[in-house]
Amino acid sequence: MSSGLMSYVWEGLGNTLLLTVFGALLGLVFAFIAGLGRSSERTWVRGIAMVYTEIFRGFPSLVLLFALIFIVPTFGYQLNPLFAGILALALNIGAYAAEVVRGAVKAVPPGQIEAAIALNFTPWQRLRKVVLPQAVVAMIPPFTNNLIELLKATSLVSLVYISDLTFSAQLIRASTGETALVFFGLLVGYGVIALFFTAIMKLLERMAARSLGRTVPSGLFGRKEVAA
Amino acid sequence: MNFEWSGVWDAMPTMLDGLLVALAATGIGYVIALVLGLVFAFLRRSDNRWVSMPVGFLVEFIRSTPLLVQLFFFFYVLPLIGISASPLATGAFALGLHYATYTSEVYRSGIDGVPPGQWEAATALNLSTRRTWTNVILPQAIPRVVPALGNYVIAMFKDTPQLLAITVVEMLGGAIAIGSETFRYSEPIAAAGLVYLVVALLMAWVARVVERRYGQVRV
Numbered sequence: 001m002s003s004g005l006m007s008y009v010w011e012g013l014g015n016t017l018l019l020t021v022f023g024a025l026l027g028l029v030f031a032f033i034a035g036l037g038r039s040s041e042r043t044w045v046r047g048i049a050m051v052y053t054e055i056f057r058g059f060p061s062l063v064l065l066f067a068l069i070f071i072v073p074t075f076g077y078q079l080n081p082l083f084a085g086i087l088a089l090a091l092n093i094g095a096y097a098a099e100v101v102r103g104a105v106k107a108v109p110p111g112q113i114e115a116a117i118a119l120n121f122t123p124w125q126r127l128r129k130v131v132l133p134q135a136v137v138a139m140i141p142p143f144t145n146n147l148i149e150l151l152k153a154t155s156l157v158s159l160v161y162i163s164d165l166t167f168s169a170q171l172i173r174a175s176t177g178e179t180a181l182v183f184f185g186l187l188v189g190y191g192v193i194a195l196f197f198t199a200i201m202k203l204l205e206r207m208a209a210r211s212l213g214r215t216v217p218s219g220l221f222g223r224k225e226v227a228a
Numbered sequence: 229m230n231f232e233w234s235g236v237w238d239a240m241p242t243m244l245d246g247l248l249v250a251l252a253a254t255g256i257g258y259v260i261a262l263v264l265g266l267v268f269a270f271l272r273r274s275d276n277r278w279v280s281m282p283v284g285f286l287v288e289f290i291r292s293t294p295l296l297v298q299l300f301f302f303f304y305v306l307p308l309i310g311i312s313a314s315p316l317a318t319g320a321f322a323l324g325l326h327y328a329t330y331t332s333e334v335y336r337s338g339i340d341g342v343p344p345g346q347w348e349a350a351t352a353l354n355l356s357t358r359r360t361w362t363n364v365i366l367p368q369a370i371p372r373v374v375p376a377l378g379n380y381v382i383a384m385f386k387d388t389p390q391l392l393a394i395t396v397v398e399m400l401g402g403a404i405a406i407g408s409e410t411f412r413y414s415e416p417i418a419a420a421g422l423v424y425l426v427v428a429l430l431m432a433w434v435a436r437v438v439e440r441r442y443g444q445v446r447v
Contacts, residue, residue: 058425062400067421070414151292156296179308187301190294198292
């Protein structure tokens with residue numbers, strides 16, 4: 001492949017990684033706000049969090065992406081396409097990950113929370129020092145699934161002409177005509193990136209578990225099924 | 229440019245045509261996913277490592293790569309090897325294959341959840357392998373996995389807009405077609421989003437009802 005075509009690959013890879021990483025970080029923010037919001041004592045906070053998760057889980061991410069790119073400008077805001085991509089992916093994955101946060105927080109044994117209350121911890125200290133350190137360990141394996149789903153969803157941005165890996169592959173296909181080879185290579189590329197992210201998450205899981213004095217069974221292929 | 233609600237209603241007839249296409253793709257794809265997923269689950273349990281390992285690898289590979297790229301792959305590559313199918317059929321197949329890797333995991337957890345005593349009892353009663361599966365294991369494994377399988381219908385439905393990339397005109401595709409004629413994209417896209425949201429929420433409600441009725445193991 002000529003160096004001109006390789007530059008498409010690098011640009012596409014860069015944008016795909018950018019979309020995945022920033023989509024994940026922003027999605028994490030949405031997930032924690034909505035997930036913790038759903039276990040709030042205030043009804044209106046629970047209500048808003050529930051509406052967010054239900055709506056964005058019921059909405060195809062591609063439609064969301066088109067909505068941000070085509071509908072938002074009619075209200076006078078023009079989003080940067082890459083940012084619109086990150087926002088659409090983050091809103092979508094955040095709604096799924098919010099359920100993970102909610103489940104993990106609910107799974108912390110009640111005795112832990114009672115002990116924190118007995119020790120006169122403030123609600124913030126309770127969350128920060130007791131609930132989250134234990135809940136985060138439980139969140140990481142399902143988050144790995146969410147991250148891979150996010151990586152897969154980044155390919156959608158190619159349909160609104162953002163030059164990610166899939167878009168680059170289309171350009172290369174158009175200029176070389178090597179259809180089967182290009183798409184097969186693209187699939188392998190995504191598979192390798194997914195393995196890379198899975199390995200990083202495995203590392204994070206081990207670090208989080210070690211901070212609680214627990215150990216995690218090793219091995220890369222232990223990804224567990226979580227219902228969509 | 230302002231947002232005109234009347235444009236949303238004007239797009240609705242096209243949306244209903246698109247909805248039929250989206251439901252057809254979901255339905256055909258779901259049948260493929262249910263059947264192929266069971267096949268994957270069986271093969272992954274095989275005692276022969278030369279069967280279980282490649283199938284396991286294939287399932288993981290399909291599961292970690294984007295559906296959109298798989299759609300492109302089948303759409304462009306199948307004709308090269310002499311298989312010509314309509315875009316809708318190609319799309320439904322790719323959708324079904326993609327979700328078969330998810331359903332196979334669901335079946336696997338359902339089968340693993342059947343107590344070992346049931347297998348031993350089937351052996352003790354000298355049941356054939358086929359009868360062990362059809363009369364003992366699957367009737368106990370499948371009710372367990374109904375809720376998770378229901379969720380995948382909704383997930384598949386929400387992935388149907390991606391079929392527009394291979395020229396299938398479902399709701400989002402229909403919305404873009406209207407936009408390219410009228411130069412107003414926002415209203416038809418909003419209409420598509422509205423229909424997707426309503427149908428997906430409706431499906432979620434049906435899935436919960438089905439789960440309540442059939443989700444228990446009956447002995």
